[in-house]
Amino acid sequence: MKSMLRSGLFEIEQESIAPIPAEARHGRSQELFTIWFGMNMTPLTVVTGATATTLLGLPMVSSIIAILLGHALGGIGMALHAAQGPQLGVPQMLQARGQFGSRGASLIVLVAILMFVGYFSSNLIVSADSITALLPEAGGTAMITGCAVLSFVIAAFGYNLVRKVTAFGAYIVGALVLVSFAALLAGGDFWARMNHGEFTWTGFLAMLAIGIVWQLTYAPYVSDYSRYMPARSGTRGAFWGTYLGCVVSSALLMILGAGVGIAVGGVDTMTGLNGILGPVLGAAVLVGFALVAAAGNSVNAYCSALCALTLVETFASGWRPGAKARLVTSLVLHVLGVTLALAAATSFASSYFSFLSVLLYVLIPWSAVNLVDYYVIRHGSYAVDEFYAADGGRYGRWNAGSLIVFGIGVLAQIPFMATPFYTGAAAEAMGGIDVAWLVGLGVSSLAYMVIARTAPALVRLHSGSAEPQVLGK
Template sequence: MKTMLLRSRLFDIEQESIAPIPEEARHGRSRELFTIWFGMNMTPLTVVTGATATTLLGLPMAGALLAILLGHALGGIGMALHAAQGPQLGVPQMLQARGQFGSRGASLIVLVAILMFVGYFSSNLIVSSDSITALLPEANGTGMIIGCAVLSFVIAAFGYNLVRKVTELGAYMVGALVLVSFVALFAGGDFWAQMNHGEFTWTGFLAMLAIGIVWQLTYAPYVSDYSRYMPAKTGTTGAFWGTYLGCVLSSALLMILGSGVGIAVAGADTMTGLNGILGPVLGAVVLVGFAFVAAAGNSVNAYCSALCALTFVETFFSGWRPGARARLVTSLVLHVLGVGLALAAATSFASSYFSFLSVLLYVLIPWSAVNLVDYYVIRHGSYAVDEFYAPDGGRYGRWNAGSLIVFAIGVLAQVPFMATPFYTGAVAEAMGGIDIAWLVGLSVSALAYIAIARTAPALVRLNPGSITTHAKVAP
């Protein structure tokens, strides 16, 4: 009977969308968050990104290992603190941003999040397709991209429960394949012979460190989309550690594999190189497994992009409560858009993707700083959730001037420290191309928001009426 109920729940089309999840609909345990996020990173894209450390950035293996571990460990803290908000508030992360930026002000951040989700969706389509064409050169790349998108749409259409179960199964499937890949990598002589190849530079190290940090922070706009279904009793501690350990361990593990493959194959295509290391039979199993899990797991990006798009539209049609049909139509439109972007970007994927990550970092850091400081330091997790949906923004207003000012300050403060393929700031150039813009943006945004909240609370719509309840929020 329990198995039948589980199957029914998995294949029932989710009716909830961006409205608060009622307590009677809450289910799951924090350890399930671990498998969601462990499985989410089990994709070829993670391996390819890790190879950047030893190929594009030229680091030796030891330097790459340290940068990857440190970057993910640091970035994961901010990411998981966002996830810890879900069980208490029960709403999607980007909708919760209305508590800091106002209903209309948050729509600016939502647009950035949609761009991010569609970008990652398209990137996963490309790398999944490349995994298959590396194995079967005669396979049609366009057909592979469309096929992967169809699989993602079917899973995302059913909604939260099926998406969660698919990523959980992917964690076990590809986790085993990754262990096999490490054994094959270490058994080959090329890895050990080339292990010290490359040169440690602070520019390369800090660039890879920043990639690890932004990799984690790009999940920040939607980790609460999954923890929001957890019962309120899950608390912030369970949601924090379940998400943190799952996301950090899987992404760091696969990026380390990618950096090792990058050294062993001396600049060849990463997935093709991995196939060569594994041999024809084992390579086929691993690449097909990676491609399938990446295509299925891409439903996470698709599901969350649909929630963001619905949040954006609802901003201008207050009182509208989108249901399952609206979510399905929105998801279909975004899948079509993602396929179009994947087909257009496939020919220049590597350089386009690296630039994409860089831009995301500069935009997401100020938003993340404002959100976390407001939630944990200023309001202590206490929000009037119903007023997120008020036509006039309720107590949070349509535009929160203080938060938007801090966001602009945080973005602008990073400009002199930026080091990207298309622009290098004066300070970064003087430092030999070392990029510490993420650190500047985080620090400036956090301090500026605290200063405004303490000295001019009206600017961030902070008053005694803003606090209705208090809860323990420290992880």
């Protein structure tokens, strides 16, 4: 019987969270590069980069170094997650059951869903703002809704169309970025002001952290795309395709944002870019950015649907969600994202977007446990079919050891946090420098290795022969 899992470009993807069998595997590392290169080609990336020279007040050279170093370092952890996809063939958040148990992983999955919806809404807002800056009569509500409809249509068809659209968008916005850089460097304001600002370790390390955390936010779903790659492709192709695509694009656009920010002073970043480019070219670039960002937002939508299905399946024993379940879930999440985006002016929405920074602290210990367990403890050997067992299989419903480490990792970060809600004592003593991410990664990694080596039963590590990697049939 011919597999229906390998859908055509405009055929509804039939798979959701089940393991991808060998006959449905396809794709190359170059395609992963274009997915993640296109994913970051958004106005939100440019606006975030402007933080270096505007809010943090760094000179241009210092900003470039902080941006490049931050993304280069953060990309390593992110891409190590992507390299798990070809081996296991399941979505990233479902694979968390191998470390935390079926019910324990649901806590991480819920956090990931909240984060995905938040970033989906953020992209809707920035994309709509880029168009309404040129066409005020279009209306923000109409633009947000239109961008969401475009995202839903692409995400509805599934993996193959999402992959092709982001790849196509990478070429379009890549060309627009080159044009933008040429216009920026040709202007006198940039060269006259590039040394404006003052280097401070607080500002430098803050921008460094932004780059690192920006990359780590992709960790919960990079395997959702590499899971379709043939197992024989190994980890190297998935790692480098994802790493280079994500790091190069995000660093490039943030450097552009930093340059625009220093050239235009306190002007809104996208409005400033429009002014640098001129009315005709500026309109083309802003609209191009907005449309590609709206289409690329389907990446967030697709992955958030897989996470939501994973969460429901945890408590619906024996249920195997298919295409219909994925479509309904995607529609619900789009409606939720649009509602949040339209409410952006309210205090609730403002607090929610600030709360996203807190969610990142929660995901960092998960990332540490996942990477140590996969690469150091189990060496990529998992009984994949047991991820779906009603009782959690050999991984159980709750993995006490991993959850303890997770709690330790979150608590260890608290003194070092610097957020709109709370600034820890250690962060205040360091002048507001936020190194919580570094503390969380280090403490969680060390604690998990100690528990796995000294009390393997506590993390449900079976002694003796390596665990089999059993892919779904």
